[in-house]
Amino acid sequence: MASRPITTFEFLKLKESTLGERIRFFREEVGKLNAKSDYTTKAISERLGVTPQSITAVERGDSKNPSYQLVYGLTKELNISLDVLNDDFYRGEIKTFTIGCSELKPASQQSSSAERQSDLPSDFHFGCYIYQLFPNGRMRFIYNKDTVNTVDHKTFIDCLARFIAEVEMHSRSGDLFDDAIADHPSPLHHAIELFKASIEHPNVFPLFPIKDWNQLYNDFLSKYEQQEDKQDEQA
Known part of the structure; x- marks a missing residue:
């Protein structure tokens, strides 16, 4: 067989x-x-x-x-x-x-x-970063939070779909009914495809230690906090 x-x-x-x-x-x-x-x-x-x-x-x-x-x-x-x-x-x-x-x-x-990711737990935490983008080419982080409780992949996909839906609602250039439906897959379909891609193409969605990311993020914020302090002193 x-x-x-x-x-x-x-x-x-x-x-x-x-x-x-x-x-x-x-x-x-x-x-x-x-x-x-x-x-x-x-x-x-x-x-x-x-x-x-x-x-x-x-x-x-x-x-x-x-x-x-x-x-x-x-x-x-x-x-x-x-x-x-x-x-x-x-x-x-x-x-x-x-x-x-x-x-x-x-x-x-x-x-x-x-x-390669088959040894990962099937339940996990997830988090998000929300930031503002300004017309002058600058940005700032507003919200950063991880879940306390674990979720399964189905809950994760549902949450991702809701976030995608919210972003896409504010990304359409014209009237909602004028946009071609075929050009805009449903948020749920988009979320499922992203999740599948993260499994099927791990090199595009690399795994790395949380501590490394936190260090990079904190160093990044510290760099610009120091720049703001210098500007305040000069003012």
């Missing part, structure tokens, strides 16, 4: 998924990997000796407490570990693994830079 590693973004989607959604994801992805085999609900149900409706009910969430025998049979058919269907597996750090492999093994990192 062919196999492939899941991506970090797929892991995060699976984290938010229900049991049925996870089963459907694995069934469809394993089917793509093994095109010569039949992974429709009808074909799998015949091999397991159950009705197609019983599998469909699980995938749709209509069957709230599917039998262990059915779920276990599906994992054997899809050649996946039972662990990857459980909520507990998706808590804590992001864990990429291989689809089409009944043994739960970490996905190979090989040469792909897209998965």
Whole structure:
């Protein structure tokens, strides 16, 4: 059976998924990997000796407490570990693994830079900097705050979308209804694409120590505070 590693973004989607959604994801992805085999609900149900409706009910969430025998049979058919269907597996750090492999093994990192961040926690804090830009080419920071509580990627994307929406509302040059909708993706779509890009292109969104950034920021502010003090003294 062919196999492939899941991506970090797929892991995060699976984290938010229900049991049925996870089963459907694995069934469809394993089917793509093994095109010569039949992974429709009808074909799998015949091999397991159950009705197609019983599998469909699980995938749709209509069957709230599917039998262990059915779920276990599906994992054997899809050649996946039972662990990857459980909520507990998706808590804590992001864990990429291989689809089409009944043994739960970490996905190979090989040469792909897209998965270098797979050891990051799936919950994290986030922060923002707000500043003013003036027509004379100067600027100043007004607000700088990090969250006290951690959030997951879904909450982060929602917050990012709201911020993008606010900025874009003040960035349109003409009437709101005159702007071509096709040229302006929704804030939520924009936020999702940015988040995906941060995972798929880590070199463009580099990770670095917080202390290094804080030092640079404080040095920057200190430099201009001293300049302001000198100007006040000269005045």
